[in-house]
Amino acid sequence: MPSRRRTLLKVIILGDSGVGKTSLMNQYVNKKFSNQYKATIGADFLTKEVQFEDRLFTLQIWDTAGQERFQSLGVAFYRGADCCVLVYDVNSMKSFENLNNWREEFLIQANPSDPENFPFVVIGNKIDIDGGNSRVVSEKKARAWCASKGNIPYYETSAKEGINVEEAFQCIAKNALKSGEEEELYLPDTIDVGNSNQQRATGCEC
């Protein structure tokens, strides 16, 4: 169990419902994409092994639900994150405007020790749609916002076509690693559940 300490990097993916958080994760972890929307409920948890500078790490990815009703329930998931990924849909202005809320909410709830330098990565997704003709958020505008928030790395992706997804997650891993080394990694309290060998009757009458 202690081996988990240094090799585990916790990544939170945030953004409005439908921007493609689950799709990005699926493309990254399973190399799969589905056109069907399946709303995430609460948060899904996935892990992926990544290699970085000769070391193996486990990325622990929390894919959260963007649906409105979950927005006040983030605390449990945010705490102890090593990197936070903010996703918007380049074809939806609202999803871009909400990035600010997502970022602030995260900083309040996760309460990292050095909020100024906490690693975020911003992803503008769905660049494939309509050959880019229906996009409403320009790359320039997005980059300007990222710059204003302490030079957040920015990627434009298509979870559908698999464009730039690997690169974005490479950057995510790298940044998570940096923050992991700088501050103490979150290790959850483990309740002692050791006495599992105790035999108990379940009262089955056979």
Add this chain to the structure above:
Amino acid sequence: MNNSISSSSDASPIQFNLPPLSLSLFDAEPSTPQEEPNGVVHGSSVSHFEDSISNEIEEMSIRDHPPSVSNDSQTSWFPGKRHLDEDDASISWRKRKKHFFVLSHSGKPIYSRYGDEHKLAGFSATLQAIISFVENGGDRVKLVRAGKHQVVFLVKGPIYLVCISCTEEPYESLRRQLDLIYGQMIVILTKSVNRCFEKNPKFDMTSLLGGTDTVFSSLIHSFCWNPATFLHAYTCLPLACATRQAAGAILQDVADSGVLFAILMCRHKVISLFGAQKASLHPDDMLLLANFVMSSESFRTSEAFSPVCLPRYNPLAFLYAYIHYFDDDTYLMLLTTSSDAFYHLKDCRIRIETVLLKSNVLDEVKRSLFDGGMHIEDLPPLSHSGSSPHLGQHSLRLDSPERLRESNSSAGGAAGLWHFIYRSLYLDQYVSSEFSSPINTHQQQKRLYRAYQKLFASMHEKGIGPHKTQFKRDENYVLLCWVTQDFELYAAFDPLADKASAIKTCNRVCQWVKDVESEIFLLGGSPFSW
């Protein structure tokens, strides 16, 4: 399994014994005054409302499109929401056999089974007008009859639920279904949502239910295949006693480590469950929780952690559920009060998984799923000696999976027995036999469940006193119902079955259930005293 949640292939019209429908169902057709139980308002006293409805829904008829959980042919944004293009002006919408609506007390649509909620705003306002008019008059609308249609209302604080149906289901059943829909909403949002309405009466709740259409459509679908929806009981997957015991022991173990409820299920059937001290789980909560989990695709892809509310346990607060699928059908739910228990629950799951694998539980589960439960063709003769209620030749086929079924040759069991449901009142559990060949289509099964439902409602009518037995013969079946202090038995026979031998057969069924009870029920041990 016949009881699979998705039955997407079945889109053919379902024939009911209704005359062909005419244009104006809600037209003058004077509804003969009839006494309804429970202070039901019947048609004539609110006839002017019927007029207002008649503009909105006329000519609903006999087509039914069973919902399917995964509807791939449709690329709508929300899976499970069908016929989004429809509104109350579309013919197809009017023709649906059974509508469910949820709206707010200010008349804002919250949920509609068919069609887009926002397009139905006008219709919702009409429903709201009906409800508030009668409420102001000191009366509570519960039921309006209009020709073949029943309109059932349920008011839950600021939330109104309405069912419009021409399925001939009894009022009590429809009301119960509305209750479950409300419960499902509480599972997702808790009752605290009422506070939003207190602050802002015009509050729009639809946004809070985003992405949950499949949860409701799958619940509504279960009204026609899952007996738990009317029995107030849950059912177990048949398993050898030792297997269930192995699962129960490890669940109890984690329950002792700060998990409120540990529930292991296979589809809608319980493998084993355990609650921490004093915590008890109501069968309705189990139904709604299982439906919530099974209908949310996102739980199947990875481990998940989500807030859920158990309305019968505490409607005001969220619990947190860790959900993990071991395979396509078998899943574990660990519930806790602590929002940051994920890692602890994950560790619990790993321990549970290890034990389940070691004691072969998951393989046994698969085998049971494949073999099915009680096949009526296997109904043993009455044992005259007080033979021991143990595994043996009278047991389920848990020990002989290789045995082949001659499924087509037999037309039911002894005395023309086709199917039965046995509900143990003491355990709050029921067991339903497998369907025999005379009722092997989805439509026949749905019809049988509706018949059971009717029987259940009539046996439980208030003020009439507990019936002991009921024997009913119609062109479809002979139905026999037997209620005692300990159990209820519902049995369906060939319509030509002989009454005396049917009764004898029921005795044999009860004996059989007793003989194999340790395999089909979760017995004792757990502190479930609801």
